Amino acid sequence: xxxxxxxxxxxxxxxxxxxxxxxxxxxxxxxxxxxxxxxxxxxxxxxxxxxxxxxxxxxxxxxxxxxxxxxxxxxxxxxxxxxxxxxxxxxxxxxxxxxxxxxxxxxxxxxxxxxxxxxxxxxxxxxxxxxxxxxxxxxxxxxxxxxxxxxxxxxxxxxxxxxxxxxxxxxxxxxxxxxxxxxxxxxxxxxxxxxxxxxxxxxxxxxxxxxxxxxxxxxxxxxxxxxxxxxxxxxxxxxxxxxxxxxxxxxxxxxxxxxxxxxxxxxxxxxxxxxxxxxxxxxxxxxxxxxxxxxxxxxxxxxxxxxxxxxxxxxxxxxxxxxxxxxxxxxxxxxxxxxxxxxxxxxxxxxxxxxxxxxxxxxxxxxxxxxxxxxxxxxxxxxxxxxxxxxxxxxxxxxxxxxxxxxxxxxxxxxxxxxxx
Amino acid sequence: xxxxxxxxxxxxxxxxxxxxxxxxxxxxxxxxxxxxxxxxxxxxxxxxxxxxxxxxxxxxxxxxxxxxxxxxxxxxxxxxxxxxxxxxxxxxxxxxxxxxxxxxxxxxxxxxxxxxxxxxxxxxxxxxxxxxxxxxxxxxxxxxxxxxxxxxxxxxxxxxxxxxxxxxxxxxxxxxxxxxxxxxxxxxxxxxxxxxxxxxxxxxxxxxxxxxxxxxxxxxxxxxxxxxxxxxxxxxxxxxxxxxxxxxxxxxxxxxxxxx
Numbered sequence: 001x002x003x004x005x006x007x008x009x010x011x012x013x014x015x016x017x018x019x020x021x022x023x024x025x026x027x028x029x030x031x032x033x034x035x036x037x038x039x040x041x042x043x044x045x046x047x048x049x050x051x052x053x054x055x056x057x058x059x060x061x062x063x064x065x066x067x068x069x070x071x072x073x074x075x076x077x078x079x080x081x082x083x084x085x086x087x088x089x090x091x092x093x094x095x096x097x098x099x100x101x102x103x104x105x106x107x108x109x110x111x112x113x114x115x116x117x118x119x120x121x122x123x124x125x126x127x128x129x130x131x132x133x134x135x136x137x138x139x140x141x142x143x144x145x146x147x148x149x150x151x152x153x154x155x156x157x158x159x160x161x162x163x164x165x166x167x168x169x170x171x172x173x174x175x176x177x178x179x180x181x182x183x184x185x186x187x188x189x190x191x192x193x194x195x196x197x198x199x200x201x202x203x204x205x206x207x208x209x210x211x212x213x214x215x216x217x218x219x220x221x222x223x224x225x226x227x228x229x230x231x232x233x234x235x236x237x238x239x240x241x242x243x244x245x246x247x248x249x250x251x252x253x254x255x256x257x258x259x260x261x262x263x264x265x266x267x268x269x270x271x272x273x274x275x276x277x278x279x280x281x282x283x284x285x286x287x288x289x290x291x292x293x294x295x296x297x298x299x300x301x302x303x304x305x306x307x308x309x310x311x312x313x314x315x316x317x318x319x320x321x322x323x324x325x326x327x328x329x330x331x332x333x334x335x336x337x338x339x340x341x342x343x344x345x346x347x348x349x350x351x352x353x354x355x356x357x358x359x360x361x362x363x364x365x366x367x368x369x370x371x372x373x374x375x376x377x378x379x380x381x382x383x384x385x386x387x388x389x390x391x392x393x394x395x396x397x398x399x400x401x402x403x404x405x406x407x408x409x410x411x412x413x414x415x416x417x418x419x420x421x
Numbered sequence: 422x423x424x425x426x427x428x429x430x431x432x433x434x435x436x437x438x439x440x441x442x443x444x445x446x447x448x449x450x451x452x453x454x455x456x457x458x459x460x461x462x463x464x465x466x467x468x469x470x471x472x473x474x475x476x477x478x479x480x481x482x483x484x485x486x487x488x489x490x491x492x493x494x495x496x497x498x499x500x501x502x503x504x505x506x507x508x509x510x511x512x513x514x515x516x517x518x519x520x521x522x523x524x525x526x527x528x529x530x531x532x533x534x535x536x537x538x539x540x541x542x543x544x545x546x547x548x549x550x551x552x553x554x555x556x557x558x559x560x561x562x563x564x565x566x567x568x569x570x571x572x573x574x575x576x577x578x579x580x581x582x583x584x585x586x587x588x589x590x591x592x593x594x595x596x597x598x599x600x601x602x603x604x605x606x607x608x609x610x611x612x613x614x615x616x617x618x619x620x621x622x623x624x625x626x627x628x629x630x631x632x633x634x635x636x637x638x639x640x641x642x643x644x645x646x647x648x649x650x651x652x653x654x655x656x657x658x659x660x661x662x663x664x665x666x667x668x669x670x671x672x673x674x675x676x677x678x679x680x681x
Contacts, residue, residue, distance in 0.1 A: 009532075014569040021566045032554035331550040334511060335611070336539025336567040338532050414511045418550060 022341060026348035036317045037353055043313035044357025044397065045364060047306035048390045052365025053372075054299040055386035061295065065288045069281045071207055073149040077255060077280040079104075079241040079262070094237035095275040100265055101241055108257055110246040113147035115140055116238035118224060120231050123194040125176055125220060127186075132179040136219040137193060139227025144171065145204065147242050155187045155202030158223055162201075166225040170198040174206035175217040196230050198222060251280050307393055310357070311401035318350060318405035329409050330417030339410040346409055350402030351395055358394025362387040443523070444619070444650055445485040445508065450517035452478040452503050477503045479673040480517070485652065487618070490645040492664035493654045500673040502623055505654045509542055509621040510534045539567050542619050543612035547627035549604040551596040557583060557603075558592040561610045568615070575614065582610040586640070602633035609640060620644060622653040626660055638663040 010018070030037050072078075081096040096116065105114040118139045125132040144150075145157040155171065162169050170191065177186055186200040198220075207216045228235045245254055255278050262276055322329070329342060366387065373380035453474035477500045485491055495501040506512035507519060510526065519527040526537065543564070551560045558579055565575035583592045586606040588599075596604050605625060612620050622641065626634035642663060645651045653664055661667045662681060669677040 011569075017569050017572075018567060021572065025566065028554065327548075327550055328552050331552070332563065332566075333535070334509075334538065334544055334550075335564040336535050338535045338567070341567060415506055418546070 018341065019344060022345050023348050026345060026352055029349045030352070033321060036321055040310075040314050040317055040350075040353040041357040041360065043310040044307075044354045044394050045361035047303070047308075047310040047397075048358040048361025048394050049364035049368065050306045050361075051303040051393060052362050052386045052390045053369050054303045055389055056365065056369040056380055056383070058292070058296055058299065059383055059386060060380060061288075061292050065285070065292070068288070069284055071149075072281050072284060073244060074281045075247060075251070076147075076149065076242065076244040077251065077258070077278060079243065079258065080277040080279060081237065081239055082275065082277070094234050094239070095266060096238040096241055097236060097265075098238075100262060101238070103261060103265060104241065104243060104258060107261060108243075108254060110250070110254065111243060112246050113143055113242070113244040115142075115144060115147035115242045115244075116224065117240040117242060118227060118233055118238050119219075120227070120233050123231075125180065126192045127180040127189065130180050132176040132218065135173065135176050137227065137231065138219055138221045139224040139231075139233070140221050141224055144221050145202070147244050149244070150207065151205045152202045153205050154185060155200070157202060158221060163223040163225055165223075166229055167223055168196060168198045168226060168230075169201045169222070171202040171204060171221040172200055173204050173217040173219040173221075175215055176220055177203045193220065193222075194231065251282055255280055255282075307397055310354075311397045314350060314354065314398065315401040315405060318346065318402050319408070322346070322405045322409045325409070326412065326417045326420045329412050330414050330419075333412070333414045333417065342410040342412075343403075343406045346406035347399060347402050350406070351398035354394040354398030355391060358391045361394070362390040365390065442487040443484055444487045444489075444521070445483075446520040446523075447481050447483050447508075448518045448520070450478055450481040450504070450507060450514045450519065451476060452500070452507060452512070453515040474515075477673050478507070478514070481673075481675060483668065483675060485650065487650055488645070488648055490642070490651040490663075490665045491653070492661035492667045493652065493670055494656065494658065494661040494667050495670035495676075496656055498672075499670040501654045501656075501670045504670065505621055505623055505652065508619075508652060509544060510538055511544075535567070539564055540615060541617055542621065543615065543617040545605070545608050545612050545620065545622040545625045547624035549596070549601075549608045549628075551604055551607055553596055556593045556595055557588060557599065557607045557610075560596070560607055561592075561614055563611060564615050579610065579614055582613050583607070586610050600633075601629050602636065605629060605633075605637055606640075609637070613644070617649070619650045619652060622651065624655055625653065626655075626657075634660070 079096060079100075081094050098116075101114050101116050105111055120137050121134055123134070123137060125135055138144075140158060141163050142158050142160045145152050152171070153174070158169070158171060161167070170193070172180075172186060172191075180186065180191060181189070186203060189200050190197050191200060192198075204217070204221075227233060243254075243258070245251065259274065259278060263274065266275055268275065332342065369380045453476045455474040479500075481504060493501040493504055503512065507514050510521075514527055517527070518525050521537070521541075526534070529537075551557075552563070555563075558576075561579040561583060562572075562576060565572060565579070580589075580592060583589060583606075586609060588603060588606055588610070591599060591603060596607070599607065605628075620641070625641070626637055629637060638660060641651050641653065645665075651664070653660070655661050665681055667679040667681065668675055669679070
């Protein structure tokens with residue numbers, strides 16, 4: 001063998017063999033340094049579990065947003081009366097009129113439904129001694145369920161005849177139905193709302209969402225004409241106008257058309273703000289996107305900090321570990337280990353610990369997420385991605401934070417290492 | 422090539438005799454350790470001060486042939502361990518050239534030196550230097566981690582070596598469960614695993630009692646008789662006497678040589 005001239009680079013087979021042997025030896029480090037292993041695994045597991053919970057929560061947010069948009073209707077928009085300044089009692093100005101409804105219906109192309117909505121809160125709904133407390137009593141024109149893309153589980157929707165006659169009929173939200181009738185069918189039954197009796201003609205499907213602080217399923221729908229005649233509400237104005245279009249592609253264009261029309265109808269000067277608020281699924285996505293972005297940033301920083309703490313624990317313990325293993329490093333170099341072999345050994349040891357920590361943390365995170373889900377705080381569907389993310393980040397943390405101690409070990413002088421200094 | 426002539430009856434037999442093959446040649450080897458009073462990077466420290474160094478080896482010239490059993494003997498601070506480290510490619514000379522098998526190895530890369538150490542050289546130290554959390558067998562197999570020879574064959578050889586050295590029933594013991602002599606035998610088995618050409622021993626009996634020391638030195642003699650070159654460092658003249666050639670070091674220089 002020529003000592004000087006032979007290339008000292010290893011071939012693929014040699015690299016594979018030596019690396020696999022070093023990896024195998026690294027497995028022993030679990031038992032050889034149990035305290036170090038436990039501390040690193042725990043530190044990473046805590047960070048990793050929070051990362052898993054956070055990414056699961058953010059995943060859940062996406063699902064909720066999708067459901068929200070689906071419930072709202074991608075082909076629909078809502079016009080809310082009043083400007084954006086909330087009054088002292090939490091209400092908004094009443095600016096939407098019948099004329100607005102008619103002109104939108106007649107002037108805007110592609111409009112399928114225009115359904116105004118007026119409502120009142122504060123009346124208990126009673127049936128045979130059972131009551132639903134303070135549901136939102138909504139006055140609507142015909143086709144409420146269709147315009148809100150809100151299916152009925154039984155019965156029928158309001159029709160034009162109900163509205164023309166001021167019929168004392170109602171469609172129940174699922175929470176009200178549950179409170180009054182449980183498993184019994186309410187169709188045709190008489191319920192009492194305030195001082196008036198109403199016949200139940202339909203039941204809406206459960207949505208499970210909130211509108212402000214109110215549960216959207218805690219409502220009853222009655223004809224608009226009945227509402228204004230039997231409850232003390234503004235007869236000339238609506239709180240909300242629901243508009244549904246034939247297609248969802250040009251929602252932003254329709255939004256601008258409706259804005260222009262309403263500004264014209266409300267005689268707003270150029271310098272004046274809108275006295276209404278337009279809400280479309282696009283706007284919901286933008287709003288939720290901003291909210292989710294903030295949430296991601298905040299929670300992401302929390303998760304990153306947790307992982308960094310784990311990383312610093314790792315770096316600290318590995319630095320101490322290198323110091324206590326000078327002789328081992330020295331003898332390995334004396335028998336032929338290269339700098340790269342020593343580096344790889346320490347990186348393997350670190351990554352094994354962090355990946356085990358990440359795995360345990362991932363499991364803890366998923367269990368905790370499901371527990372939180374069982375409390376009704378959020379919905380969790382099992383997804384492998386938060387788990388894989390947790391493992392990947394743990395691996396990267398292992399590489400980054402063990403690199404310095406590993407390089408220190410690799411660069412030790414053989415003689416100094418053997419002498420333990 | 423030298424010839425030996427033997428007369429057998431009336432016939433004259435000429436038997437060629439191989440001349441000893443040169444294995445190691447040192448030319449004017451110096452090793453200077455720079456000791457600066459303050460930090461090396463301090464710009465306020467003069468260049469002259471930085472250059473103040475402790476010259477441990479002061480121009481060593483020597484040759485060692487294949488199959489020799491050489492003892493480097495000297496008192497503490499004579500430079501014998503430093504010389505051994507340079508010979509074992511664990512350290513580099515500050516000045517001079519080191520020829521191993523006729524090639525200058527004093528300026529090879531670290532990786533190249535690692536390969537040579539793994540394939541041709543091995544070490545036995547006074548403090549054994551066994552990995553505490555590994556078994557005797559795993560300690561012997563340590564050099565096997567860093568070459569591409571099949572692990573199964575190396576494991577078989579490690580087991581055979583441990584058996585030959587009387588540790589057949591101790592191979593799965595950790596160093597803490599072995600006596601000093603047994604630990605040194607494990608270190609010797611490790612040194613033999615890759616069938617090295619040269620074995621370097623740095624005070625190998627320094628921590629052993631006299632009976633165990635004799636056993637260990639006998640093992641070195643056996644290894645030498647099997648053709649391996651042994652270079653042993655010791656301060657003890659009795660230990661040095663087990664070698665065939667004693668090189669006396671004094672104050673970083675060769676003060677004399679003796680053939681035993």
